[in-house]
Amino acid sequence: MTRSMRLVLDVWRQKGPKDPGGFVRYEAPDISPDMSFLEMLDVVNEGLTERGEEPIAFDHDCREGICGSCGVVIDGRPHGPLTATTTCQLHMRHFQDGDHVTIEPWRARAFPVIKDLVVDRSALDRIIRAGGYISIRTGSAPEANDVPVPKPDAEVAMDAAACIGCGACVAACPNASASLFLAAKLGHLHLLPQGLPEKDDRVRTMVSAMDAQGFGHCTNHRECEAVCPKGIGVAFIARMNRDFLIASVASRHEVMAHRRR
Amino acid sequence: MTLDAKVPSGPIETRWQRRRFEMKLVNPANRRNLTVIVVGTGLAGGAGAASLGELGYRVKSFCFQDSARRAHSIAAQGGINAAKNYQNDGDSVFRLFYDTVKGGDFRARESNVHRLAEISANIIDQCVAQGVPFAREYGGLLANRSFGGAQVSRTFYARGQTGQQLLLGAYQALERQIDAGSVTMYPRHEMLDLIVVDGAARGIVTRDLVTGKIEPHLAHAVVLATGGYGNAFYLSTNAKGCNTTAIWRAFRKGAFFANPCFTQIHPTCIPVSGAHQSKLTLMSESLRNDGRVWVPKRALDAGKAPEKIPEPERDYYLERLYPTFGNLVPRDIASRRAKDVCDQGFGVGAEVSGVRRGVYLDFRDAIARLGEAVVRERYGNLFEMYERITGEDPYRVPMRIYPAIHYTMGGLWVDYHLMSTIPGLFVAGEANFSDHGANRLGASALMQGLGDGYFVLPYTVSHYLGDERPVVLSEDHPEVKESVKAVKRRLKRLLSIGGRRTPDSFHRELGRLLWDHSGMARNAAGLERAIVKVPELRAEFYEDLRVPGSGSDLNQSLERAGRVADFLELGELVCRDALARDESCGCHFREEHQTADGEAARDDARFSHVAAWEFAGDGAVPRRHREELTFEFVKPTQRSYK
Ligand SMILES: Cc1cc2nc3c(=O)[nH]c(=O)nc-3n(C[C@H](O)[C@H](O)[C@H](O)COP(=O)(O)OP(=O)(O)OC[C@H]3O[C@@H](n4cnc5c(N)ncnc54)[C@H](O)[C@@H]3O)c2cc1C
Ligand code: FES
Numbered sequence: 001m002t003r004s005m006r007l008v009l010d011v012w013r014q015k016g017p018k019d020p021g022g023f024v025r026y027e028a029p030d031i032s033p034d035m036s037f038l039e040m041l042d043v044v045n046e047g048l049t050e051r052g053e054e055p056i057a058f059d060h061d062c063r064e065g066i067c068g069s070c071g072v073v074i075d076g077r078p079h080g081p082l083t084a085t086t087t088c089q090l091h092m093r094h095f096q097d098g099d100h101v102t103i104e105p106w107r108a109r110a111f112p113v114i115k116d117l118v119v120d121r122s123a124l125d126r127i128i129r130a131g132g133y134i135s136i137r138t139g140s141a142p143e144a145n146d147v148p149v150p151k152p153d154a155e156v157a158m159d160a161a162a163c164i165g166c167g168a169c170v171a172a173c174p175n176a177s178a179s180l181f182l183a184a185k186l187g188h189l190h191l192l193p194q195g196l197p198e199k200d201d202r203v204r205t206m207v208s209a210m211d212a213q214g215f216g217h218c219t220n221h222r223e224c225e226a227v228c229p230k231g232i233g234v235a236f237i238a239r240m241n242r243d244f245l246i247a248s249v250a251s252r253h254e255v256m257a258h259r260r261r
Numbered sequence: 262m263t264l265d266a267k268v269p270s271g272p273i274e275t276r277w278q279r280r281r282f283e284m285k286l287v288n289p290a291n292r293r294n295l296t297v298i299v300v301g302t303g304l305a306g307g308a309g310a311a312s313l314g315e316l317g318y319r320v321k322s323f324c325f326q327d328s329a330r331r332a333h334s335i336a337a338q339g340g341i342n343a344a345k346n347y348q349n350d351g352d353s354v355f356r357l358f359y360d361t362v363k364g365g366d367f368r369a370r371e372s373n374v375h376r377l378a379e380i381s382a383n384i385i386d387q388c389v390a391q392g393v394p395f396a397r398e399y400g401g402l403l404a405n406r407s408f409g410g411a412q413v414s415r416t417f418y419a420r421g422q423t424g425q426q427l428l429l430g431a432y433q434a435l436e437r438q439i440d441a442g443s444v445t446m447y448p449r450h451e452m453l454d455l456i457v458v459d460g461a462a463r464g465i466v467t468r469d470l471v472t473g474k475i476e477p478h479l480a481h482a483v484v485l486a487t488g489g490y491g492n493a494f495y496l497s498t499n500a501k502g503c504n505t506t507a508i509w510r511a512f513r514k515g516a517f518f519a520n521p522c523f524t525q526i527h528p529t530c531i532p533v534s535g536a537h538q539s540k541l542t543l544m545s546e547s548l549r550n551d552g553r554v555w556v557p558k559r560a561l562d563a564g565k566a567p568e569k570i571p572e573p574e575r576d577y578y579l580e581r582l583y584p585t586f587g588n589l590v591p592r593d594i595a596s597r598r599a600k601d602v603c604d605q606g607f608g609v610g611a612e613v614s615g616v617r618r619g620v621y622l623d624f625r626d627a628i629a630r631l632g633e634a635v636v637r638e639r640y641g642n643l644f645e646m647y648e649r650i651t652g653e654d655p656y657r658v659p660m661r662i663y664p665a666i667h668y669t670m671g672g673l674w675v676d677y678h679l680m681s682t683i684p685g686l687f688v689a690g691e692a693n694f695s696d697h698g699a700n701r702l703g704a705s706a707l708m709q710g711l712g713d714g715y716f717v718l719p720y721t722v723s724h725y726l727g728d729e730r731p732v733v734l735s736e737d738h739p740e741v742k743e744s745v746k747a748v749k750r751r752l753k754r755l756l757s758i759g760g761r762r763t764p765d766s767f768h769r770e771l772g773r774l775l776w777d778h779s780g781m782a783r784n785a786a787g788l789e790r791a792i793v794k795v796p797e798l799r800a801e802f803y804e805d806l807r808v809p810g811s812g813s814d815l816n817q818s819l820e821r822a823g824r825v826a827d828f829l830e831l832g833e834l835v836c837r838d839a840l841a842r843d844e845s846c847g848c849h850f851r852e853e854h855q856t857a858d859g860e861a862a863r864d865d866a867r868f869s870h871v872a873a874w875e876f877a878g879d880g881a882v883p884r885r886h887r888e889e890l891t892f893e894f895v896k897p898t899q900r901s902y903k
Pocket of ligand 1: 452487498706708
């Protein structure tokens with residue numbers, strides 16, 4: 001009933017950060033269209049393991065498109081051919097029998113390869129660490145309904161907060177910029193009244209953290225938005241740039257005020 | 262051995278307040294000299310590590326994912342309960358307490374549950390202040406919905422991504438503490454052993470998953486917030502990495518394991534499509550509000566396209582059997598009835614190993630009644646997810662669903678302070694057993710995880726540190742060295758078996774055994790068989806396992822092998838516990854104990870207790886201890902949903 005497919009895979013294999021790495025060809029016979037892309041890799045890996053070869057390393061966990069662990073470049077496109085879909089949610093019915101498929105890791109200066117398809121994305125954590133939070137002590141929160149939030153603001157904040165931190169935006173960007181990732185966090189926090197007291201500082205420290213981590217600048221290619229599995233739009237980048245400008249002006253004022261004193 | 266739960270006495274409403282006052286405090290200046298290890302960065306661990314760091318302790322936080330933000334809590338969809346009574350529909354702390362004790366089928370500790378209900382409101386305050394974008398009403402205030410058959414609307418949610426948003430709140434609080442220098446983060450690190458010296462928890466042994474380095478980390482106290490063990494069944498709704506290793510290793514070092522057989526099954530998951538299946542995807546329970554569950558009346562129609570089966574040939578079995586609750590019966594009942602109809606040959610969908618395991622969840626009538634637009638607004642993202650996975654359009658073709666393992670109420674035994682039977686070892690979140698009895702209510706796990714992390718651990722860990730004044734060992738201590746050596750020996754053994762089978766092939770086989778004999782319905786004969794077969798499989802594992810590569814770099818086969826090895830031990834304990842609990846309660850359904858109409862029959866006279874198992878050595882049968890449960894505030898009754 002369900003047809004089975006045979007695919008040819010060119011997979012990036014790299015033993016470690018120092019190994020130059022290269023493509024290795026594998027056959028994937030007997031692939032069911034109902035499998036997810038990662039289940040297809042599982043099948044290949046089971047075969048490799050039985051032969052005593054090291055399986056292809058790739059990150060994954062939830063397999064439901066929410067944890068942001070998975071992510072490989074499939075035929076040149078982060079997360080593969082489907083829009084708004086993580087690698088784990090991509091199913092083999094979108095491929096044809098006999099297809100050749102190229103599989104590579106995210107490539108970006110700030111994401112060194114650890115092994116095969118696994119990269120080090122800890123630079124994204126370091127961006128959040130530089131202010132991607134609201135400073136509120138445990139136990140000191142006011143009653144939740146004391147601060148109403150207009151529903152439209154809450155909705156747009158949620159659109160931005162949907163970012164899963166997978167890094168596809170960085171992998172797709174010709175400059176390997178993390179602007180969409182950062183802008184999504186700033187958009188989330190700055191659309192809510194709770195995020196406003198620290199707004200100017202936050203945008204300054206997080207933008208400079210992004211630069212320090214070796215990510216490039218945004219030059220409006222919009223590739224990030226096209227591959228984002230959560231459909232987060234570049235409008236958040238425009239908002240971030242505006243906030244950054246305001247914060248920079250504000251900071252100059254502060255400096256001048258300080259001098260006058 | 263008598264288990265002392267250290268439960269306060271007196272009126273239930275004031276127990277936690279009084280206990281907090283009685284607890285020891287630690288001088289702020291001394292806190293920075295005290296190290297606390299927190300394993301796990303889910304809601305429980307993330308919230309706990311951030312809060313302890315903020316108090317001034319030196320915290321070391323560990324997770325096996327590449328980032329703390331990816332803990333399995335991220336996947337929770339539906340929502341989080343809190344007794345805010347914003348809807349003015351009669352909710353209260355006492356009602357949430359009552360519902361949770363009853364929902365747990367009277368196998369949870371009253372004092373713990375009441376505390377949870379009390380702090381539920383603080384959790385929402387905390388999360389909103391952190392910027393969690395909960396759903397709101399047009400007036401700008403927080404929205405609620407009713408969830409999992411509750412009669413009040415007390416569930417807070419953020420679209421279908423509640424777990425994600427709550428976890429990002431905790432993760433950001435954690436990153437703030439990392440930035441402040443109070444928390445040191447160790448991602449891609451797996452805890453492989455607990456260090457116990459003179460009967461107290463003194464640290465852990467970890468493996469750096471990138472470099473393979475095995476290392477001890479020593480501390481004044483250790484918190485395990487390592488999640489549930491549902492993946493023992495291989496196929497479950499849990500993330501692929503969820504495992505039992507941390508709590509299992511602690512069990513082997515003396516922590517008692519409570520109620521391991523209390524494993525929850527969720528009725529609405531996407532069915533297995535073939536032998537390649539690697540995990541199961543949950544479809545939100547809310548779908549049962551409008552979808553109607555049915556199977557063909559005649560087994561020979563099972564392979565037919567659903568639209569070819571006319572109305573009189575369809576069996577809406579939940580509506581038939583439970584006229585009052587219909588499609589909204591609790592999780593355990595909906596699950597068992599689905600299993601029954603499929604076992605009897607009425608299941609639909611793909612045939613996997615000779616059986617069709619699926620029932621229809623049909624929106625045809627809802628679409629006719631409400632219009633497609635309304636259905637799309639309510640369930641659009643779920644329908645989309647379903648179509649992505651199955652390739653079928655649920656607006657045209659009924660969904661197919663089947664139950665799957667979802668949550669584990671069992672876990673390490675803890676007292677009222679969330680401390681295990683090993684002093685200095687605290688256990689929080691799904692990893693402990695404490696609050697849900699024999700069955701967890703929807704939207705209560707997120708509440709418990711955050712409650713433990715934000716509002717219980719900061720007090721109880723401080724009390725332990727202030728009261729016991731534990732000291733940190735030196736890395737040269739013989740016991741530390743021995744723990745490190747033992748971990749290295751285990752890994753070496755796994756790497757050197759050189760057999761033919763992959764870790765996954767053993768894991769699948771274990772999962773099938775547990776699902777068949779210790780799944781939705783259990784009986785003595787099946788459990789006895791499994792208690793023989795699981796150790797046989799374990800023996801084969803150590804003879805025929807193949808783990809390619811080495812231990813000195815990223816080796817995902819080795820990680821998996823270690824986890825499967827521990828599941829192979831735990832699986833046996835699950836079956837032993839299910840056999841020893843010779844009654845039905847909540848999710849634990851023993852076929853020998855059912856009422857005339859097939860419902861679970863509890864035996865309060867013999868089993869109103871927690872079973873806590875003590876490790877007795879390899880090959881020896883673990884010892885079963887009990888903590889008696891008394892119900893002073895909620896009288897045990899038989900559940901009825903007819
Ligand atoms: C699909 C799905 C939907 C759900 N929806 C809901 C819902 O709507 N409402 C609700 O209340 N509950 C829901 N639940 C249940 C709930 O999500 C979990 O019970 C809860 O999130 C568990 O949180 P935790 O902090 O205890 O553990 P987890 O979030 O599982 O975190 C475990 C942590 O421990 C770490 N860890 C584990 N082992 C080791 C080790 N050996 N070494 C180092 N680190 C380790 C992991 O890296 C991770 O950081 C859902 C569950 C699933 C599967
Ligand atoms: S594995 Fe979690 S998003 Fe793909």
